[in-house]
Amino acid sequence: MKEKINVDFLIKEFNLKPLNECKESFIERPSINRAGLLLAGAYVDETLTKNIVGWGTNESKFLLSLSQKDRKEALHRVIGANPPLLMLSVGFEKELFNEILEISNFYMVPTVSSEEHLSTLIANIGGYLSEYFAKKTAIHGSAIIVNGVGVLITGASGVGKSEAVLELIQDGHTFVSDDTVIISRLGNRFIGKPSPITQDLLEVRGIGIIDIRHTYGSSMIRTKLDIDLVLELIPFENNNNFDRIGNNELYYHILDGKIKKIQIPVKQGRTISSLVVAAVNSYLVKQDGLDPIEKIQERIKNKNGK
Structure with a gap:
């Protein structure tokens, strides 16, 4: 089913003030259209039926510059296109509200002020709308802020993702x-959110499902994050060709883009959470322009030069 947002939900979410009561309406496109060309007499854009129309100071000044007849025609032209919501900002002249509402009520277009x-x-x-309507995909993994x-932690089932996340939470990092x-x-941003079904919950083998919010407190929870780094946990095997010194550029490809990736070999006896923190700190150091490999090469060069 195509994504859409109920107008009533958006009104409550952003504390908008309803100016009339209309039929249920849905937003189907992420942009807010100021419809300036339409007000000035251009053709009616068919996508207006799916976009919010937003008006502020400039639009109200333009409307007030028109004769009452021309203003009514302009308002009928835009509001008659049946946008899902007409939004009037604090800068929109209140003296126009009655004219707006008369036409909005005629076409049953929800109208709000802010x-x-x-x-x-x-x-x-x-x-908010851009994020809501953005292309999405579900990944088997864990997400945490370190x-x-x-950080997006990926790896095969049973490799230790959830156990590592639990240790990280206990060390004060955010789930x-x-x-x-x-x-x-x-x-270029990749935003990660929990599934509504498993939000706040962490499953650990042998313990069961832990409600992180109630067990560790709301301060240890976030409902989304920008994914800066992917850590892939891989069972340690002698035939795996791991990057020993960390100079290979690895990437996690997703949604026609890529995110920096580091592979972490996992074997019994290694504390995965400590390796995760070390990988994150190494990533931060390189983001600051400090590369340990370059430092080694510089030292070798200086030594050979003596």
């Missing part, structure tokens, strides 16, 4: 998801 500026509404609501870095991570892409 105490926020239109630029703020576009950033907040537009960002030293401020969003996001276990077992299933829903990933969406926004430009």
Whole structure:
């Protein structure tokens, strides 16, 4: 089924003030359309029936510059296209509200006002809609924030992902998801969220399902993260050709993009959580432009030069 958002949900989520009561309506596109060209008399964009229309100071000034006849025609042109929601920001002139509502009620278009500026509404609501409508995929893995870095931990079932996450939580790092991570892409950002079914829950073999929020507190939980690094846990085998010195560029390919990846060999007796923290810290050091391999090469060069 195609993604869509109920307008009533969005109104409550962003504390918008309803100005009328209309039939149930749904948003089907992520953008907020200011419909400026339509107000000025351009053709009606068919996608307007799926987009929020947002108006602020500039739109109200333009409407007030028109004669009452032309203004009514402009409003009928846009509102008559039946957008799922008409949103009036704090800068929109209140003296126009009655004219707006008369036409909105005629076409049964939900209309709201806000105490926020239109630029703020576009950033907040537009960002939310972009993330909601972004292409998504479900990954078998765990997500946790370690030293401020969003980490996706992957690996075969039984390799020790959940046990490592539990140790990391006990060490003060922040839990996001276990077992299933829903990933969406926004430009070069990869956002991970828990599955609604397993949110806040961590399954550990021999212990069972742990409710992290109630066991460790709400401060140890986040509902999403930006995935900066993928750590792949791989059972240690003698025939595995692991990157011993960490100079290979590995990537996790997903949603037509890629995320930096580090492979961690796992064997009995190794503390996986400590290796995860070490991998994250190594990643941070390289992000700061410090490369241990380059340092070794420089030392060899200096030694040979003496």
